[in-house]
Amino acid sequence: GAVVSQHPSWVICKSGTSVKIECRSLDFQATTMFWYRQFPKQSLMLMATSNEGSKATYEQGVEKDKFLINHASLTLSTLTVTSAHPEDSSFYICSASEGGTGNTIYFGEGSWLTVV
Amino acid sequence: GQNIDQPTEMTATEGAIVQINCTYQTSGFNGLFWYQQHAGEAPTFLSYNVLDGLEEKGRFSSFLSRSKGYSYLLLKELQMKDSASYLCAVYNQGGKLIFGQGTELSVKP
Numbered sequence: 001g002a003v004v005s006q007h008p009s010w011v012i013c014k015s016g017t018s019v020k021i022e023c024r025s026l027d028f029q030a031t032t033m034f035w036y037r038q039f040p041k042q043s044l045m046l047m048a049t050s051n052e053g054s055k056a057t058y059e060q061g062v063e064k065d066k067f068l069i070n071h072a073s074l075t076l077s078t079l080t081v082t083s084a085h086p087e088d089s090s091f092y093i094c095s096a097s098e099g100g101t102g103n104t105i106y107f108g109e110g111s112w113l114t115v116v
Numbered sequence: 117g118q119n120i121d122q123p124t125e126m127t128a129t130e131g132a133i134v135q136i137n138c139t140y141q142t143s144g145f146n147g148l149f150w151y152q153q154h155a156g157e158a159p160t161f162l163s164y165n166v167l168d169g170l171e172e173k174g175r176f177s178s179f180l181s182r183s184k185g186y187s188y189l190l191l192k193e194l195q196m197k198d199s200a201s202y203l204c205a206v207y208n209q210g211g212k213l214i215f216g217q218g219t220e221l222s223v224k225p
Contacts, residue, residue, distance in 0.1 A: 032211065034212065034213065036215075041220075042217065042218075043203060043215045043216060043217045043218040044159070044203070044205075044215045045215075046212060046213070046214060046215075049211075049212065091156070093158055093159075095213065097211070105149070105161075105207070105213060107158045107159055108158065109157075109158050110157070110158045112156070
């Protein structure tokens with residue numbers, strides 16, 4: 001079946017540096033992918049919608065200059081956390097839909113980011 | 117606005133039945149999902165309802181009433197491994213999946 005893969009699963013970075021997380025749809029093309037953030041004991045919060053070949057659309061309160069999203073191909077979206085701070089430490093997870101219907105939404109494995 | 121409400125936590129006994137409720141008010145509706153999530157892992161798909169009624173899948177069932185903006189997830193014959201967070205999510209008109217805050221279920225022996 002369709003699979004969405006994220007990399008890396010775990011990353012530790014120093015404050016002030018940038019880190020990139022990749023989200024790939026392995027056997028289907030995804031014109032749209034979604035990025036979520038989840039803090040401990042909280043639910044998934046939608047950060048942005050990644051659109052292939054165009055700019056991402058961000059949810060209210062999410063800084064677009066801090067969380068750079070690039071969706072350069074139909075199978076790859078990247079999230080770059082720029083100038084990371086300890087409060088950016090979180091679980092980041094992406095999703096993609098095959099065929100655009102609700103019951104074909106697939107999640108990546110998620111990426112744990114720790115900023116020290 | 118968009119609002120999805122579910123209880124923060126529930127406790128049940130092994131072998132029992134538990135019902136987790138979810139109410140929603142969203143901008144459009146294209147279906148409702150239930151996911152199971154263990155700490156530190158990605159959500160796992162449990163069910164998808166787009167029409168009113170009950171969908172049964174093994175020990176798990178999900179019900180939807182669109183007119184009432186209401187859904188529930190029913191777990192039967194509870195097992196210890198069912199201890200997890202259960203997330204209600206609505207697929208809205210904009211093609212976005214919006215999550216409730218999740219219900220932390222603890223199954224006790």
